[in-house]
Amino acid sequence: MTGLSAVNETLYASLTNELPDFLSNALLRAANLPSLPAVAMQVLEVARSPRAPLSDYARVIERDPGLTARLIAAANSVHYLRSAHPAQTSLEATQRLGLDATLATVLSFTLFPWPPAENAALQTWRRVIVAAVVASKLAHQLCPEKVGSVFTLALLQDIGILAILTTYPDEAETLYAEHQIPHARLVNAERRRFGSDHTRIGAWLAAKWGLPSPIVHAIYQSHDGFLTDDMATLCLRLSGSIADAWLSPEPSTALAMLLKQLAVTETLTTNAIEALFHQLPEQIDLLTDILDLTVPVPVDSHTLLEDAQQLLYQHALTLTARLDAQQQQLNTLQLHNSALEERSRIDPLTQLANRAWLEEQLQERFALCNEQGRTMSVVFIDLDHFKVLNDQYGHQTGDLILERFGKTLASLTRSGDLAGRYGGEEFLIILPDETAQTARQLAERIALHLNEQPMLKIDQEALYITASMGIACLSDGNFSNERELIDAADQSMYFIKRSGRRGISVHGQD
């Protein structure tokens, strides 16, 4: 057996530093701060050794006559009386009670006020007793070699509440009456009222008693999340939550929420949880009988688990339905968005790209050419004498001509090219990776088309149009941005206008 641990000063100091000054001062001034007598400390030390025989516990316990008497009384309580001879010694009592009940009795007797009154301390003790049974059953499944230590830790996880109750009796009693369930909310309420919660205060108290640092750390982290690889830690963290569900006024709802959280850990199968729940009632009855504790709601584990799973299933169904509806909404919105986006790029009259889209594409293309040493050309087209057409045939006919010219451009350009309406009767074609020579060939095809195909027939009379076109190629000038490239093509187009219209000019060549 190892000896009693000395207080780990560094750990105690760092935990004291974590508490606000007013709280640590108040805790230290508290008259009845829970204390752990030497005998209980020694029992906990024994419990740290996984293979310690019951006789080791009995030997430690018999040094304290009061504790021994309590243990013998517990061993001779209702559940154990069927045995032929009442237990008379500490060893007989521990043997009859078994490890879990022995530990629970020792800690109950040393920490828990007697006789129990219906108050927050009793609620707390009820919770940890149920939690300890849960922890022990879970440990049998997940880490059988640590059953004893997990059970002890589960019993100690809420000692911080006892410390808060003795330090701020009235305030804490009210707080715990309000917030008894759920426990997670309690932790937040404690932080708001006392500047710290019972896991920190419990760890501090354990360090003050001189409990081994693994116990102190375990209490500190006892209420953290379920995502941990350490099975003993998981057993401890689950134990409190399962106990809360068990003791909740609406156990099936609480359990359903817990099962949902548990699904994330993927450590416990539904079968394992079922097995656990079916073992719990008997074990809890046994222990609470020995300790004269009543668990207020007698729970039928079968019904509870079934109800919880049903709730979870319904919840999943509602959630799926909601997700489906959201997905549909999203699809509609996306369709709507892409239609809007499409509309924001298209000139409604000609169905070609609009100016904004042309400029955006040109900017991107220009940057890409610079980055990758590629080239491109642009063709700037201005329809000739459009004002005259409008004046002569009317604005609507002018519109129709623009629309038909749009179709002409769309039919003569290739899929990688981008033709758009730059302004009133001005058009621009972007030709990625093409030289001025290729751009000229395209311009010539357009000119030929306009020459050969009338845009309209008005009163059986064919109406032809002409265009002035300017071309600029990135490779033929020192252009520092896309704007300069368009300007160059525009100037070439003006050169044609000035020269009498209907023609093609290439920047740098004419």
Ligand SMILES: Nc1nc2c(ncn2[C@@H]2O[C@H](COP(=O)(O)OP(=O)(O)OP(=O)(O)O)[C@@H](O)[C@H]2O)c(=O)[nH]1
């Ligand atoms: N029908 C119609 N006309 C438009 C549209 N946008 C611009 N215009 C007309 O196009 C004409 C352009 O006139 P100008 O800039 O003088 O050019 P132009 O008459 O084509 O003469 P040049 O370009 O010098 O050959 C104006 O009368 C505008 O009103 C449009 O969407 N529909």
